[in-house]
Amino acid sequence: MSELQTTDPAIFGVLQREVERQNDGFELIASENFVSRSVMEATGSALTNKYAEGLPGKRYYGGCQFADEAEDLARDRAKELFSCDWVNVQPHSGASANAAVYLTLMKPGDTFLGLDLSHGGHLTHGSPVNFSGILYKAEYYGVEESGPNAGRIDMDRVRDKALAVQPKMISIGASAYPRDFDYGAFRSIADEVGAFLWMDMAHTAGLIAAGLLNSPMDHAHVVTTTTHKTLRGPRGGMILIGSDSENTVGKVAPKSGRVKMWSELFDSAVFPGMQGGPLMHVIAAKAVSFLEALSPDFKSYQHAVLENAKAMADSFVEKGYDIVSGGTDNHLILVDLRNKGLTGKDAEIALGKAEITVNKNMVPFDTQSPFVTSGIRLGSPAMTTRGLGPGEFNVIATLIDKVLMNPNNEDIISQVRSEVKAICRKFPLYDFVTA
Numbered sequence: 063m064s065e066l067q068t069t070d071p072a073i074f075g076v077l078q079r080e081v082e083r084q085n086d087g088f089e090l091i092a093s094e095n096f097v098s099r100s101v102m103e104a105t106g107s108a109l110t111n112k113y114a115e116g117l118p119g120k121r122y123y124g125g126c127q128f129a130d131e132a133e134d135l136a137r138d139r140a141k142e143l144f145s146c147d148w149v150n151v152q153p154h155s156g157a158s159a160n161a162a163v164y165l166t167l168m169k170p171g172d173t174f175l176g177l178d179l180s181h182g183g184h185l186t187h188g189s190p191v192n193f194s195g196i197l198y199k200a201e202y203y204g205v206e207e208s209g210p211n212a213g214r215i216d217m218d219r220v221r222d223k224a225l226a227v228q229p230k231m232i233s234i235g236a237s238a239y240p241r242d243f244d245y246g247a248f249r250s251i252a253d254e255v256g257a258f259l260w261m262d263m264a265h266t267a268g269l270i271a272a273g274l275l276n277s278p279m280d281h282a283h284v285v286t287t288t289t290h291k292t293l294r295g296p297r298g299g300m301i302l303i304g305s306d307s308e309n310t311v312g313k314v315a316p317k318s319g320r321v322k323m324w325s326e327l328f329d330s331a332v333f334p335g336m337q338g339g340p341l342m343h344v345i346a347a348k349a350v351s352f353l354e355a356l357s358p359d360f361k362s363y364q365h366a367v368l369e370n371a372k373a374m375a376d377s378f379v380e381k382g383y384d385i386v387s388g389g390t391d392n393h394l395i396l397v398d399l400r401n402k403g404l405t406g407k408d409a410e411i412a413l414g415k416a417e418i419t420v421n422k423n424m425v426p427f428d429t430q431s432p433f434v435t436s437g438i439r440l441g442s443p444a445m446t447t448r449g450l451g452p453g454e455f456n457v458i459a460t461l462i463d464k465v466l467m468n469p470n471n472e473d474i475i476s477q478v479r480s481e482v483k484a485i486c487r488k489f490p491l492y493d494f495v496t497a
């Protein structure tokens with residue numbers, strides 16, 4: 063019996079019910095995944111007790127020798143995984159990593175250019191309700207509304223916009239964009255207007271690590287990511303720089319007059335700029351997940367993520383659904399429900415009753431509010447981790463269709479729920495509550 067079960071049965075019960083929810087349902091939220099028991103063990107370790115402000119070898123606290131070892135392992139493994147020269151693994155989240163980028167490269171009021179949130183961008187890329195849109199002047203590029211490139215970013219338009227607004231920084235990266243990016247084209251535009259280029263690869267980091275999508279490392283001045291999406295690590299963030307040549311360009315330090323490298327500036331932006339003590343237990347877990355990601359199995363897993371997302375996209379197209387951009391290059395699809403007469407909100411609720419977890423999502427040129435939306439976003443990473451293949455992803459699409467065509471029919475929803483449970487039982491997930 064776990065100690066927690068005795069000391070705090072209320073919280074143990076919550077954890078138990080959450081494990082049951084994860085075990086018994088289809089998890090299709092594109093930004094979620096299931097970590098290994100090893101990652102959970104490291105997250106639940108004694109390193110949670112340790113303060114280690116600073117960096118390995120240069121801390122503000124004693125007793126950091128083992129924290130240093132964990133962070134060095136995380137940094138070395140991340141560098142190997144992404145073939146990059148520098149990394150900071152301390153950001154508590156993707157948003158913290160992104161905040162450190164703004165703090166380093168921009169001054170309040172400076173203009174930057176990012177992908178519109180309603181076209182698949184991210185909150186921290188200039189949404190008016192986020193610090194990025196409050197402190198900085200956000201301009202946006204988007205996807206095409208119609209024509210052969212409908213749902214895709216047109217690089218000529220990005221260039222036109224960049225020439226018009228002269229941004230100090232251009233951001234790439236998305237939370238609901240099913241296509242790959244042309245980093246070389248973005249870099250040419252950034253060079254033409256004298257802007258920094260920043261890629262937030264949070265959603266696709268695992269696919270990039272496996273070499274299955276284009277890598278931003280040789281093009282962007284700086285790259286950020288979360289560690290818990292396709293990368294399948296603990297919740298957290300990191301910042302990376304691709305090559306030496308970028309890193310030597312720096313700022314003159316006001317006091318010493320020394321030219322600082324970008325890596326030093328990003329380090330200082332994370333701590334003391336944005337954060338205090340790093341979460342050393344999470345950093346240890348990041349190291350564990352990076353080791354896992356360096357294995358051949360991880361590459362096979364990422365191949366399966368792509369194959370399953372494509373199978374699901376094809377199934378929806380066959381059933382007459384409108385998939386934004388007509389398909390996917392990555393782990394997610396965006397289903398535009400307008401031709402089915404359903405909102406994203408209603409779809410999310412109906413699917414939730416059948417233990418199919420998705421999130422409502424704006425589609426490009428949506429006329430509904432962000433709380434209602436016209437679409438749903440579906441991702442393959444979590445269910446692929448459980449071992450489902452293209453055949454099962456076709457069945458997932460069929461079951462989703464059944465619910466969406468009968469959103470108020472409790473009998474059909476209950477029948478789908480039983481089928482979902484039966485499939486989940488064939489692909490067991492967690493047989494423990496606490497690691």
Ligand code: DSN
Nearest residue numbers: 093156184237238264
């Ligand atoms: N909230 C994440 C997502 O679901 O895409 C992005 O940070």
